[in-house]
Amino acid sequence: MKQARPYPRVTVTRKAARSLAGGHPWVFEGEVITAERAENGSIVDVFEENGTWQGAGLLSQESKIRVRIVSRNANDRFDDAFWARRIAWAWQHRRTTLGGRGLPGAEPDTTCCRVVFSEADGLPGLVADRYENVLVTQVGTVGMERLRPVVYRALVDALAADGEKIDAVYERNDGAARAKEGLPQYKGWWDGLPAPETARLMVRENGLRFNLDLENSQKTGFFLDQKYNRRAVRQAAAGRRVLDCFCHVGPFGLNAAAGGAEFVRCVDVSETAIELAHENARLNGLDGRMDFTCANVLDYLPELARNRARLREEGGPFDLIVLDPPAFTKSRGTVSHAARGYREINFEALRLLPRGGYLATCSCSHFMTRDLLAKAIAEAAHQANVQLKQVEERQQAPDHPILWGFPESHYLDFFVFQVV
Numbered sequence: 001m002k003q004a005r006p007y008p009r010v011t012v013t014r015k016a017a018r019s020l021a022g023g024h025p026w027v028f029e030g031e032v033i034t035a036e037r038a039e040n041g042s043i044v045d046v047f048e049e050n051g052t053w054q055g056a057g058l059l060s061q062e063s064k065i066r067v068r069i070v071s072r073n074a075n076d077r078f079d080d081a082f083w084a085r086r087i088a089w090a091w092q093h094r095r096t097t098l099g100g101r102g103l104p105g106a107e108p109d110t111t112c113c114r115v116v117f118s119e120a121d122g123l124p125g126l127v128a129d130r131y132e133n134v135l136v137t138q139v140g141t142v143g144m145e146r147l148r149p150v151v152y153r154a155l156v157d158a159l160a161a162d163g164e165k166i167d168a169v170y171e172r173n174d175g176a177a178r179a180k181e182g183l184p185q186y187k188g189w190w191d192g193l194p195a196p197e198t199a200r201l202m203v204r205e206n207g208l209r210f211n212l213d214l215e216n217s218q219k220t221g222f223f224l225d226q227k228y229n230r231r232a233v234r235q236a237a238a239g240r241r242v243l244d245c246f247c248h249v250g251p252f253g254l255n256a257a258a259g260g261a262e263f264v265r266c267v268d269v270s271e272t273a274i275e276l277a278h279e280n281a282r283l284n285g286l287d288g289r290m291d292f293t294c295a296n297v298l299d300y301l302p303e304l305a306r307n308r309a310r311l312r313e314e315g316g317p318f319d320l321i322v323l324d325p326p327a328f329t330k331s332r333g334t335v336s337h338a339a340r341g342y343r344e345i346n347f348e349a350l351r352l353l354p355r356g357g358y359l360a361t362c363s364c365s366h367f368m369t370r371d372l373l374a375k376a377i378a379e380a381a382h383q384a385n386v387q388l389k390q391v392e393e394r395q396q397a398p399d400h401p402i403l404w405g406f407p408e409s410h411y412l413d414f415f416v417f418q419v420v
């Protein structure tokens with residue numbers, strides 16, 4: 001690069017340069033050869049050993065991910081307008097990909113959606129979910145922590161420019177990953193807007209009402225990435241008896257009931273989640289066809305297979321089972337153990353299903369790739385002595401975009417099968 005650059009210089013290995021050229025936005029600690037002195041969280045320029053400029057990124061001095069690339073355009077200047085453009089592009093992507101998908105008579109799909117998905121939107125370390133007039137954010141990098149006032153204001157302004165009013169921003173900056181960046185954990189209302197009296201919120205998704213607890217629920221309060229997968233379950237549920245495993249606050253189960261299921265049993269290990277799921281069923285007038293069990297699904301499914309009386313007590317036999325487990329692995333080193341876990345729960349579910357029944361099953365860990373998940377399901381079917389007919393193969397919703405060259409952004413795989 002011939003022109004002078006105002007940013008400190010980081011020189012990286014050829015291996016790192018190849019990865020960056022392929023679209024991956026991370027430079028790891030061990031890939032840094034030299035680094036000029038720079039303030040933690042600031043912009044740095046990344047060069048290969050031969051002097052080739054690879055991009056500019058945010059520095060994280062305490063993280064194994066030392067630099068996260070935010071631009072490969074040498075003309076970019078990283079002022080407030082740059083970040084505002086990134087936010088505006090992210091919001092317009094949601095308008096384009098979700099805007100025409102709403103169910104007839106229901107709310108627009110942009111009413112509840114992910115507005116920013118970190119690296120996939122060129123904003124590493126920032127996640128922002130919209131729940132009607134409230135944004136819930138997570139900041140996971142020191143660079144984005146420094147930019148919080150800028151990006152939060154840009155989020156509010158981008159939606160306001162589109163006629164969408166945001167009244168408050170709730171920060172869920174209590175994730176353990178922040179410790180890897182040397183950041184404190186906290187949660188609460190951002191002081192840039194007036195704080196509501198409560199962190200409880202009523203929202204709509206797929207035409208259903210949900211009472212969310214932004215302060216105490218998992219992550220940002222809801223799992224928006226499964227929105228269209230829930231519709232797939234709704235379509236298959238009419239007239240069926242449904243077992244919704246790892247139900248959280250009940251979105252799969254409620255969609256099944258709204259789709260005409262004869263009966264839905266929701267199961268989760270969290271008493272708080274079960275209470276919220278029951279409340280959400282009442283809110284939607286569906287509690288007459290739904291019931292709830294607080295149990296560990298890993299123990300619950302084998303018990304139903306062993307004890308037919310218990311199965312009947314729980315509302316079975318079931319002919320549609322939904323498996324939406326938490327990520328069984330968060331590292332490459334535990335993938336083989338996770339694969340056994342996915343194989344076991346799918347085997348137990350398949351033991352309970354009759355011929356002609358349906359299984360909706362998924363994994364939400366990018367380490368458990370699509371092919372590894374498919375292999376685990378196939379082994380489970382073989383062990384259960386059944387054959388599977390694939391109905392659908394799906395992924396995360398498009399407001400959680402998959403950035404090619406960055407496999408970490410592809411983390412959710414979802415299958416619907418019929419047992420034949």
